Amino acid sequence: MVIGRRMRNGRHLHENVGFMKQLIFKAGNGVAPLFLRIFLALVLFPHGAQKLLGWFGGYGFEGTMGYFRNTTGIPWILGFLVIMIEFFGPIALLLGAATRLWSIAICIVMTGVILTTFNQYFFMNWFGAQKTEGAEYFLLAIGMALSLAVSGAGRYSVDAGIKLGRPNLKI
Numbered sequence: 001m002v003i004g005r006r007m008r009n010g011r012h013l014h015e016n017v018g019f020m021k022q023l024i025f026k027a028g029n030g031v032a033p034l035f036l037r038i039f040l041a042l043v044l045f046p047h048g049a050q051k052l053l054g055w056f057g058g059y060g061f062e063g064t065m066g067y068f069r070n071t072t073g074i075p076w077i078l079g080f081l082v083i084m085i086e087f088f089g090p091i092a093l094l095l096g097a098a099t100r101l102w103s104i105a106i107c108i109v110m111t112g113v114i115l116t117t118f119n120q121y122f123f124m125n126w127f128g129a130q131k132t133e134g135a136e137y138f139l140l141a142i143g144m145a146l147s148l149a150v151s152g153a154g155r156y157s158v159d160a161g162i163k164l165g166r167p168n169l170k171i
Contacts, residue, residue: 026152026159027096033147033154037099040144041090043137044106048087066121072116085109096157105151110138110145 026034050058059067061083068079086109089102114135123134153159 022135027099027157027159027162030151031156032152033099033151034096034150034156036095036148037093037153038147039155040106040141041094044086044093044141045090046120048083048085048090051083052114054088056093074116078112082109082112092153096153099153100149100158106145107142107149109141114138137160 046056049055051064052061054060054063058064064083066072067078068082069076070128085102085105089106092102093106094099118133118135118138120131120134124136
């Protein structure tokens with residue numbers, strides 16, 4: 001609640017906006033996040049492209065949404081969000097744009113996959129001895145995404161180019 005020119009927590013509105021910008025876009029100065037971003041995007045993008053565009057042997061948007069609704073029973077909005085996160089998230093990560101936000105979204109999707117689908121086995125099904133895949137791929141993706149959520153995008157990123165100084169808002 002706004003009381004005069006100050007929010008209830010004692011901060012000015014422009015200070016809260018600045019805090020949110022810092023939280024989302026602060027990139028750090030390291031180079032290691034670049035490699036995490038590139039390789040997480042490389043392994044995740046084809047899955048999103050399968051779901052949205054039907055590339056790489058996928059079923060496209062309608063087929064994937066039909067699977068989500070009719071086979072898994074997840075609500076339409078969750079299926080839609082999974083497809084959008086798996087397709088646009090890797091592109092944003094590759095560019096280093098809103099990396100912390102996309103990384104958290106990817107963590108949520110991968111955790112949901114483990115909890116709902118691939119929770120019977122740990123290892124991937126290399127030799128066809130299991131009924132389904134294991135959780136190890138998803139755990140690796142979660143680990144990479146969590147690292148990016150903590151570290152930020154790093155030096156070579158769109159996030160690093162965003163000026164995080166105090167905004168000139170008059171409220």
